[in-house]
Amino acid sequence: MPSPEAVIDLLAALAYGELSAFDRLADDARMAPTLAGRAEMSSMAAIEFGHYQRLADRLVVLGAEPTEAMAPFVAALETYHSLTEPSTWLEGVVKAYVGDGMAADFYREVAALVDDETGDLIRDVLTEADRAEFAVREVRAAIADQPAVAGRLALWARRLVGEAISQTQHVLADRESLMLLLVEGTGDLTGVAALLGRITDRHTERMETLGLSG
């Protein structure tokens, strides 16, 4: 079983992830070409805030002060977002689906390594619901209209993945509790490699869903 510190770190990292996802989705919603698109991305933002709230409440139950617990993860998340600031509506859509989707897969894998109650909460706040459908509709319509868009968005997705991996490594190097959770939870480094393989597979599926797999 992971240490209580590891569980708090995990929930806090995820909580700050949700709070910053709220912030970024709300920001990116402004680039929507239609009021309907704007409402749809704003709705995703509001849902993320609800998830943040549940995670923050859980941190309180575990005796942690949410803002203190989240503090160690602010820099990595903000760096990720500032290095992957979408400059177009479609980049925002791809980020919301591919970037957030990959983060969700990572947390879902880690959820299997902790106690059931924590694991259930994590799986619960990571439901992506209609996000795929939304992204597919927006991206496929754009590609149909202008095929060159596909190549640019594929490169963009690669950048998202690169920055996400880089910041995750920073966090793990910095938080021993999380690194231990990952290594001990999966058994050993082979287990970690298998976990990363599964995440990569699901990322590839997402890219295919969007029509961006080249």
Place this chain on the structure above:
Amino acid sequence: MPSPEAVIDLLAALAYGELSAFDRLADDARMAPTLAGRAEMSSMAAIEFGHYQRLADRLVVLGAEPTEAMAPFVAALETYHSLTEPSTWLEGVVKAYVGDGMAADFYREVAALVDDETGDLIRDVLTEADRAEFAVREVRAAIADQPAVAGRLALWARRLVGEAISQTQHVLADRESLMLLLVEGTGDLTGVAALLGRITDRHTERMETLGLSG
């Protein structure tokens, strides 16, 4: 009884008001000096989005397409927000309490002039909950720390009110259905004047609550 068009216009204006309030609160939350303040203002934004959703759902029940119904009100709301963009955290806090509070009072008055079901929905989505407490805490602490802040924020509040009135006039001049609802609902222009008097009184109370009435 007001015309169906007036009810749809009213709900649509309010719905776009909520959607843009979501957007602006999420934006202003970034200026928070603490993570706790940011989470608190983000929470207000998420609540506004929930209200937007309920109003949009109601528009659908009434046979209207929400984005079409909201379209006539986009310009006035966006103008209001662009002319009252907070440049500091405290300006954002005052706007969220004083500006949004005044708009809420206006809608609450109008809610008395429509059918019960519409009126109940409007009153329901306008609960300000903890916003007063939050604003009082932030503003009073700032004034205690630096008394000159009070004068600047009082001027800011006056600007918010001026722009809100100006944009409301534009909307009413543009939407005959809403103007009729207001004049016929209150009886006559004396009734409108009394309504505006009540809104002004409540605004004055808010300014006193914040310690900005000196």
